[in-house]
Amino acid sequence: MAMYSHSKISTFEQCPLKFKFRYIEKIVPDIEKSIELHLGNMVHRALEWLYIQVMNKKIPSIEDVIAYYSNQWEEHYLPDIVIVRKNLTEKDYFNKGVEFLVNYYLKHKPFDENTLEIEKRIVLDLDKDGEYKIQGFIDRLSYNLQTKEYEIHDYKTANNLPQQEKIDNDRQLALYSIAIKNLFGQDKEVCLIWHFLAHDKRICSKRTNEQLENLKKETIESIKKIESEKIFPYNKTRLCDWCEYRTICPAFSDCSGQKIS
Ligand code: SF4
Numbered sequence: 001m002a003m004y005s006h007s008k009i010s011t012f013e014q015c016p017l018k019f020k021f022r023y024i025e026k027i028v029p030d031i032e033k034s035i036e037l038h039l040g041n042m043v044h045r046a047l048e049w050l051y052i053q054v055m056n057k058k059i060p061s062i063e064d065v066i067a068y069y070s071n072q073w074e075e076h077y078l079p080d081i082v083i084v085r086k087n088l089t090e091k092d093y094f095n096k097g098v099e100f101l102v103n104y105y106l107k108h109k110p111f112d113e114n115t116l117e118i119e120k121r122i123v124l125d126l127d128k129d130g131e132y133k134i135q136g137f138i139d140r141l142s143y144n145l146q147t148k149e150y151e152i153h154d155y156k157t158a159n160n161l162p163q164q165e166k167i168d169n170d171r172q173l174a175l176y177s178i179a180i181k182n183l184f185g186q187d188k189e190v191c192l193i194w195h196f197l198a199h200d201k202r203i204c205s206k207r208t209n210e211q212l213e214n215l216k217k218e219t220i221e222s223i224k225k226i227e228s229e230k231i232f233p234y235n236k237t238r239l240c241d242w243c244e245y246r247t248i249c250p251a252f253s254d255c256s257g258q259k260i261s
Helices: 006-014 016-024 035-055 062-076 090-108 164-168 172-184 209-227 238-242
Strands: 002-004 115-125 132-144 149-156 189-196 201-205
Touching: 002 209, 006 016, 006 209, 035 062, 035 090, 035 115, 035 132, 035 149, 062 090, 115 172, 132 172, 132 209, 149 172, 164 201, 172 189, 172 209
Parallel strands: 002 132, 149 189
Antiparallel strands: 115 132, 132 149, 189 201
């Protein structure tokens, strides 16, 4: 039985060697994490906390949300967090998070979106024998009483804003929607919603059942490709600047003899 996640498959697609370091050799990196990852984690924590309060029939003030975010930021900030963009400081990243949260709060208050669950874990069989499985966490699941649709929400803190076409082909939330249909019924409508916080913008997408069936097959093929890989070559891209294995990667020494793609 093979248990995968969207990020595990994406890591292989980004760089097979990074996949090998992280998931096969399980190497604990020297560098703990990037500040972008820290920012994303802390904003997610603050939004998770906000919606837990809402589900408990309390709407915290924006000051409460920012205070929670600030405490989390300090509590989890480690001295070896890497800041790749040298023109920015820790304070700049902290302030970005404040801006994201303030904009989100003002746009969504009073948060009456009928939230059902926060950080919902899903496990999904891609094939009928359960040989290939996907697991993941939905940032927030809600049921829209007006449209009668389930909504899978995902928060993004990166600077990029993808085109609709890319969103319509995104794998992660589409896979999660299969799990939601398995739970609530294949005839149910599921809306995928990305909140691009750096742009104060949300983008939605939907999939047909036929598209979801095809996605399951494509994902199994991706997993089979990983499992048949023998060499795990590196793939040097601009994302290497944020890679936690850069200090041990042969792409950054001339000893490996591998070809840089
Ligand atoms: S530094 Fe780049 S090439 Fe090396 S493992 Fe990381 S992502 Fe792959």
